[in-house]
Amino acid sequence: MRQMRWIIGLLAILIILLVIIFYPFVSLLEWQSELLKHTFFVLLFCGVFCVLRILKGPTPADRAVAIDILGILILGFCAVLGIPTGRDWYIDIGIAWALQSFISTLALAKYLEGRNFDE
């Protein structure tokens, strides 16, 4: 229970720091609506959750799952950033990232299997 309280406090401090750091940069873009601007921060929040699972995860399999999901969230970041800037190459970065993430996840899964590697 005590450990849980520490984790919640750390999470709150991390989120406040992230918002303070990123808010001026995000406000520089010309967002079409306020709602779209806040979607960016919700995605940051999800990314903090994934990083916590990577730090905490008891087994290597947990960390592999969290890394996979973090890659997919970055794809969401690229999609959201493509709307206000009006640049299409953000989604190019997203496609390349999804491909790399898929291959690295397959390699991690093969690595987790361990002994009988060639089956």
Add this chain to the structure above:
Amino acid sequence: MNETIGMFFILMGLFFDFFGCLGLIRLPDVYNRLQASTKCVTLGTCSILFGLFLFKGFTAGGIKAILCIIFLLLTAPVSAHALARGAHKSGVRLWQKSVCDKYAEDNK
């Protein structure tokens, strides 16, 4: 009109993304976490990309978003299946309150 519907899709994707990541933190087991977080891929990020397509229309960016959705729908179940198989073979235990383990029974 298109932008309103696109905004709705983006908000739906954010909803699924947030609860998928909450499941990644809260659930007790690797397999449960995998089950929660795969929803976050297919429903969450694919709806965000579809919202981007509705914003952009049939331009280069919109078609690339559709390609990305197809790629994700093809690859996300494959990677989730491979991760579950690898985790089971590396000897990660199930949660104590789990009911049955068919994969272990099949591979005796």
